[in-house]
Amino acid sequence: MGLMALGAADAQDLASLQPQALKCAGIQDLRLSDPNLTGDGVRFGVICRSFTYSADGEPQNDYRPNTKHVCFQNAELSFHNSSSKPAGISDHATAICSILFGQDPNGVASSVGSFLYEGVVPQAQGHIYEFWHFVKQYIYAQAKPEVDIASVSFGQPVEAEWTRGIEALIEHKGMVFVASIGNGLNASDPSFYPGAGPNVLGVGVVSSVNAADAATKLSEFALAYPEESSTGPTADGRCKPDVIAPGNCLVADQEADRGYSMTGNWSSFSTPVAAGVVGLLMQTARQNPELSPVLSPDGGNCLLKAIVMNSATKLPFWHKGRLGIEDDHEVPLDYVQGAGMVNATRAHELLTAGRGKPGDIAAAGWDLNQVRQGLEYQQVYRITIDESSQKTLTATLVWNRHYGQTYPFKHLSDIDSDLRLEVFAIDPANPTRPVLPLDYSDSKVDNVEHLCVDIGTLPGYTVYEIVVSYSDLGAKPASPAGERYSLAWSVEAKQTDESILWYDLNADGIVDDRDLAILKNNSTAGQKAPGAYLIGDVTKDGSIDDADVQAVEANRNKKAAWRIDTVAVNGPVAASVVN
Numbered sequence: 001m002g003l004m005a006l007g008a009a010d011a012q013d014l015a016s017l018q019p020q021a022l023k024c025a026g027i028q029d030l031r032l033s034d035p036n037l038t039g040d041g042v043r044f045g046v047i048c049r050s051f052t053y054s055a056d057g058e059p060q061n062d063y064r065p066n067t068k069h070v071c072f073q074n075a076e077l078s079f080h081n082s083s084s085k086p087a088g089i090s091d092h093a094t095a096i097c098s099i100l101f102g103q104d105p106n107g108v109a110s111s112v113g114s115f116l117y118e119g120v121v122p123q124a125q126g127h128i129y130e131f132w133h134f135v136k137q138y139i140y141a142q143a144k145p146e147v148d149i150a151s152v153s154f155g156q157p158v159e160a161e162w163t164r165g166i167e168a169l170i171e172h173k174g175m176v177f178v179a180s181i182g183n184g185l186n187a188s189d190p191s192f193y194p195g196a197g198p199n200v201l202g203v204g205v206v207s208s209v210n211a212a213d214a215a216t217k218l219s220e221f222a223l224a225y226p227e228e229s230s231t232g233p234t235a236d237g238r239c240k241p242d243v244i245a246p247g248n249c250l251v252a253d254q255e256a257d258r259g260y261s262m263t264g265n266w267s268s269f270s271t272p273v274a275a276g277v278v279g280l281l282m283q284t285a286r287q288n289p290e291l292s293p294v295l296s297p298d299g300g301n302c303l304l305k306a307i308v309m310n311s312a313t314k315l316p317f318w319h320k321g322r323l324g325i326e327d328d329h330e331v332p333l334d335y336v337q338g339a340g341m342v343n344a345t346r347a348h349e350l351l352t353a354g355r356g357k358p359g360d361i362a363a364a365g366w367d368l369n370q371v372r373q374g375l376e377y378q379q380v381y382r383i384t385i386d387e388s389s390q391k392t393l394t395a396t397l398v399w400n401r402h403y404g405q406t407y408p409f410k411h412l413s414d415i416d417s418d419l420r421l422e423v424f425a426i427d428p429a430n431p432t433r434p435v436l437p438l439d440y441s442d443s444k445v446d447n448v449e450h451l452c453v454d455i456g457t458l459p460g461y462t463v464y465e466i467v468v469s470y471s472d473l474g475a476k477p478a479s480p481a482g483e484r485y486s487l488a489w490s491v492e493a494k495q496t497d498e499s500i501l502w503y504d505l506n507a508d509g510i511v512d513d514r515d516l517a518i519l520k521n522n523s524t525a526g527q528k529a530p531g532a533y534l535i536g537d538v539t540k541d542g543s544i545d546d547a548d549v550q551a552v553e554a555n556r557n558k559k560a561a562w563r564i565d566t567v568a569v570n571g572p573v574a575a576s577v578v579n
Contacts, residue, residue, distance in 0.1 A: 016116055017116050017118060018107060018112070018116070018218070018249075018250040019099060019119075019218070019250050019251070021208075021221070021245075021248060021249045021273060022273065023219070024206070024219075024221045024246045024341075025246055025274075025277065025341070025342050025343065025344055026343045026345035026346065026347075027120055027276065027280070027344045029344075030280065030345045037280050037284065038124075038283075039120070039123050039124030039280065042148050042149065042279045042282050042283050042286075043127060044100060044101075044121065044127065044147060044150075044279060045127045045149065045150040045151070046150075046272075047150060048063040048090060048092065048128060049063060049090075049092075049131045050090070050130060050131070050132075051091075059083065059130060059131070060083075060085060060088065061088055062087070062090055063128070063130045064079055064087050064090060064093055065094040065098070065128065066089050066094045066252060066256075069094070069098070069257055069258070070104050070258055071098050071103055071104040071117055072098070073103075073104075075097075075101040075102070075122065075126060076125050076126060077097070077127075078126070080127060080128065080130065080137075081129070082137075083130070092154075092268065094252050094253070095249070095252070095263050095269060096151070096269065096271075097126060097128065097252075098119060099269060099273060100126065100151070100275070101122055101126050102117055102118070102251075103119065103122040104116075107260060108258070108260075109261075111214035111215065112215045112250065117260070119276070120273060120275075120279070120280070121276045121279045124279055125147075129145070131154075135165075139165035139166060139169065140162075140165060140407060142165070142168060142405050144169065144174075148176065149177075149278055149282065150175060150176065150177050150178070151271055151275040152166075152179040152180070152194055153267070153269070153271045154180065154192075155180060155181075155182065155194055155196070156192060156193055157182075157190045158193065158235075159193045159196075159197065161409055163193040163194040163197055164197075164408065164409035164411060167194075167403045167411075168403035168404065168409045170200065170400060171199060171400045171402060173297065174296065174299075176201075176278060176282075176301045177301075178200070178271055178275035179197075179203065179271060180195050180202075180267035180270070180271040181196065181203055181241040182196075182229075182230030183205070183229070184225065184226055184229045186227045187228075191230045191234050191241075192230065195271075196238075198446070198447045199447070201274065201278070201304075201308065202240045202241040203242070203267060203275075204229035204231075204243075204245075204336060204337070204338065205244060205245065205246070205247035206222070206223065206224050206246045206315070207222050207224065207228050207229070207247075207265040208220060208248040208265060209222050209509065209560070210222075210507045210509075211562065213564065216562050216564070217262065219562075221246045221248075222507035223315050223316065223317065223507070224336045224337050226533050226534075228265045229241070229265075229336055230267070231335045232333070232335040232336075238445050239331060239332055239334075241337075242308075242309055242339060242448065243308060243309055243339055243340065243341065243342050244341050244342070245270035245273040245274040245341060245342040246270060247263065247264075247269040247273070248263055248264055248269070249269050250262060251263055277308065278308060281294065281347060290354060291351060291352070294307075296368065298484065299368050299400075299485075301400075302399055302400060302484070302485065303366060303398075305398045306486040307347055307488045308347050309339035309398070309448070309450065310488035310490060311347040311349070311350045312338070312340030312341055315337060315340065315341055315501070316501045316502045317502075317535045317537065318334050319334055320332065320333065320334060321335060322533055323533070323537055329440055329441060330442060330443050332446055332448050336533055339450055346490075350364055350488060351366070353366075353490075355367055355368075356381065357369070358380055358381055361381045361382065362383075363490065364490040365489065366489070367381070367486070368486050369484070370481070370483065371419065371469060373473060373475060373482070374473055374474075375473050377469070377482070378467055378468065378469040379468040379469070380465055380466070381465065381466040381487070381489070383463070383489075384464075385455065385462055385463075385491055386456075387460070389456060389494075390454060390456045390457055390493075391454075391456045391491050391493055392455070392491070392492055392495070393451070393453045393455050393464060393491050394490050394491075395453075395466050395487065396449070396450050396451075396487070396489070397419060397448065397449040397485060397486070397487050398447065398448050398485065398486045399419060399486070400484075401447050402415050416447070417483035418470065418471040418472065419449065419468065419471065419485060420440060420442040420449065420468075421440065421441045421442070421467070422437065422439070422465075423437075423438045423451055423453050423455075423465070423466055424437055424438060424464065425438055425455070425458055425461045426461070426463040426465060428460045435465065436461075438464075442471050455491070456494075466487070468485060500555075500560050502538050503538065503551070504558070505519060505535065505552075508563075509559055509564075511556050512556065515552055516549065516552055519549060522534040523544040523545060523549075526543070526544050536548055538552060
């Protein structure tokens with residue numbers, strides 16, 4: 001019962017666990033520190049499309065995972081649909097549900113040998129819904145299903161009444177929705193709705209490395225690439241995704257009662273990884289009354305989103321918006337990484353750091369509060385740090401957009417709020433004033449603001465303020481009650497990023513001519529299309545140029561620890577399937 005094998009394991013045993021993507025996301029390390037974090041008591045809703053449809057568009061009821069597979073033997077799964085047709089199996093749903101709920105102490109695959117298989121939340125309740133049943137029963141009716149969190153691993157390139165209905169459920173019913181953002185340029189995918197919606201937590205995919213063997217592909221991960229993970233901005237100019245997560249997982253076979261295969265780099269499978277992390281946070285909050293705001297139907301979903309985003313790990317080439325040296329104050333997130341890669345361990349630490357209300361706060365924490373228009377209503381959080389070392393302050397502000405509660409769930413933009421997030425340094429010679437503005441995030445279209453600021457570099461400055469306010473303090477209030485918001489923050493030692501991925505652009509484990517070719521192609525593409533999202537600005541000077549070429553040349557033949565030289569690996573990072 002539970003994850004006894006993992007609970008008794010040590011760090012060395014983690015190498016035998018699958019999916020290894022969960023280690024990359026910090027989940028396995030978190031469970032080592034607390035073996036009881038298994039999703040126990042959390043109700044997951046997994047919304048799945050039928051695999052086939054009739055000529056008139058009716059779903060054929062083949063939306064279910066392969067429950068005969070041994071990894072689901074102890075899973076608590078329920079199924080919900082409106083069809084009288086016999087239930088059929090979906091390989092897509094099988095993969096997603098095994099990532100979430102799978103458990104098999106005797107897993108075997110020819111590509112990786114034997115392993116212990118454990119999903120993110122194997123002891124959670126899984127409610128599997130056929131998509132159109134969910135739409136009619138819950139979205140159109142605006143009725144909250146009996147689940148705590150919903151995961152959606154599909155979408156469409158434009159918003160529709162059902163995607164806006166999800167936004168309304170999030171706002172009015174306190175639902176938590178996690179959805180995939182799309183599979184990038186290689187799949188001709190723009191940012192997909194509902195993942196591209198403002199209130200949903202949208203998830204992109206971190207690709208596995210371009211290795212010669214399956215075991216390495218399953219355990220080593222590189223970056224989120226525009227070719228394989230859809231990018232922002234959305235059609236209305238907002239940043240998406242919100243976060244990214246590793247997606248290449250070993251998952252249960254669709255037809256057999258045993259056997260596993262590799263998914264490849266798709267956002268469908270990074271989404272349950274991220275959703276599972278949110279579920280682990282909800283389980284933690286249920287065990288500690290002081291963390292109960294996370295579970296509140298009035299803004300708890302914003303708080304979970306803020307914590308997950310603020311604790312995310314920024315991978316090489318992270319920058320706000322598109323390529324440039326400026327800190328874009330009106331673009332809060334990276335257009336392909338969002339706030340970064342989901343990090344379960346850091347998210348759990350941030351959650352358990354506890355609540356801090358306006359006034360003096362600890363170096364890490366969160367708040368669920370309200371702000372009104374007017375200078376006197378600014379919410380000010382004050383942090384005192386140790387002057388002796390350079391640090392990074394990260395802060396994330398999240399609030400919901402507003403939608404009507406009846407079909408077609410119109411976006412009520414006239415009552416939306418435009419909030420602003422700022423960081424100030426307080427003059428030690430005059431602690432009440434003046435202040436030195438360090439940075440601000442003030443998007444005119446997003447309902448997320450995000451800052452990552454270097455602090456501790458000013459001699460004598462030890463006090464910093466995080467300020468939440470309306471962007472236009474003098475504007476006529478859209479709502480006299482103000483806006484409910486969630487804020488998460490942390491102060492940590494500034495990290496030195498020495499990842500080989502700054503130079504190994506095709507993630508094959510060695511810096512060579514292939515990386516220089518990618519760099520030069522991206523430089524040319526950037527000159528032809530300045531608005532394109534491109535990687536390769538190694539020197540962080542705002543452009544891909546000769547200085548970057550020289551930096552890559554200086555690291556020629558540098559190898560990753562996992563690189564195997566006996567087999568040549570060519571081509572771009574690609575998804576592979578293991579049978």
